[in-house]
Amino acid sequence: MKTSVSSNGRETATTGQEPEHRPEIEFSGLRKSFRNGDETLTVFSDLSFSITQGSFTSIMGPSGCGKSTLMNVIAGLLEPDEGTIHRDGVEIQPGNFFYGYVFQEPRLLDWRTVGENIAFALEGKGIPPEEHEARIERYLEMVGLADEADSYPQQLSGGMRQRVGIARALAIDPDILLMDEPFSSLDEFTAKELRQDLLQIWKETGKTIVFVTHNSSEAVFLSDTVLILDGEGDLFDHVSIDAPRPREVGDKALVETESRLMNRFFTHLDGSDE
Numbered sequence: 001m002k003t004s005v006s007s008n009g010r011e012t013a014t015t016g017q018e019p020e021h022r023p024e025i026e027f028s029g030l031r032k033s034f035r036n037g038d039e040t041l042t043v044f045s046d047l048s049f050s051i052t053q054g055s056f057t058s059i060m061g062p063s064g065c066g067k068s069t070l071m072n073v074i075a076g077l078l079e080p081d082e083g084t085i086h087r088d089g090v091e092i093q094p095g096n097f098f099y100g101y102v103f104q105e106p107r108l109l110d111w112r113t114v115g116e117n118i119a120f121a122l123e124g125k126g127i128p129p130e131e132h133e134a135r136i137e138r139y140l141e142m143v144g145l146a147d148e149a150d151s152y153p154q155q156l157s158g159g160m161r162q163r164v165g166i167a168r169a170l171a172i173d174p175d176i177l178l179m180d181e182p183f184s185s186l187d188e189f190t191a192k193e194l195r196q197d198l199l200q201i202w203k204e205t206g207k208t209i210v211f212v213t214h215n216s217s218e219a220v221f222l223s224d225t226v227l228i229l230d231g232e233g234d235l236f237d238h239v240s241i242d243a244p245r246p247r248e249v250g251d252k253a254l255v256e257t258e259s260r261l262m263n264r265f266f267t268h269l270d271g272s273d274e
Ligand SMILES: Nc1ncnc2c1ncn2[C@@H]1O[C@H](COP(=O)(O)OP(=O)(O)OP(=O)(O)O)[C@@H](O)[C@H]1O
Pocket: 034, 035, 036, 041, 043, 061, 062, 063, 064, 065, 066, 067, 068, 069, 070, 214
């Protein structure tokens, strides 16, 4: 199902591509299974969707439905069993994106300073050493940590460490920023602030963002598009959120959109839409 929700909260069925968006990456017929001894667990068997350049896409769904697996397939960290990926109409191999990855836990090296953590990622991507200082400065400033380059991760709060994780992912100047539940281990006050800052960073950098979350309010507030996986490995819904930006938390149209989206989802899970 593909629906669009406009700023007045009305939903309309949409067909084809929105004229102002250019598809960047099209995933078709993705299938991924894991072998556990004699058993095969098929996480998803036929997923197709596209992510448009410069857009903010969230992937949502119940625990264990395959969100992280899908992110890892997008990143090329896991090879799909089947499926094709096209970028601007040209088929590419999985893993051919230049991506930055932000995890639920920032996974910083505690024995290196904040600046050295970012430098480590830059080295890993072969960024010339003479560019490191300027990049570290630029991205720490972008995440509001301009004065923390010489601090060690353990001297920072959880929210600040996650900001370093975001700066590190952006510092390599990726084509696409993959974020797997980046705010789910933070308290709601910190998460709220980070969501606003992430939108500002997105606006400033124009990056394509793919964001995994359990949180429907977060998905609707942040995204242009929300992809919803059900527990059966199917793409249950593909919703365009057309509410204007900047958005306010608690905005009536967003709340109504979230409510409709979740009602539809639970009706689907109950099987009463069949
Ligand atoms: N490397 C693996 N080997 C075997 N099974 C795996 C592997 N990785 C994931 N799985 C299984 O695949 C399914 C989907 O896992 P995945 O982590 O993608 O779900 P998720 O939607 O991200 O879950 P959560 O929201 O709880 O993080 C789960 O049943 C999980 O146990």
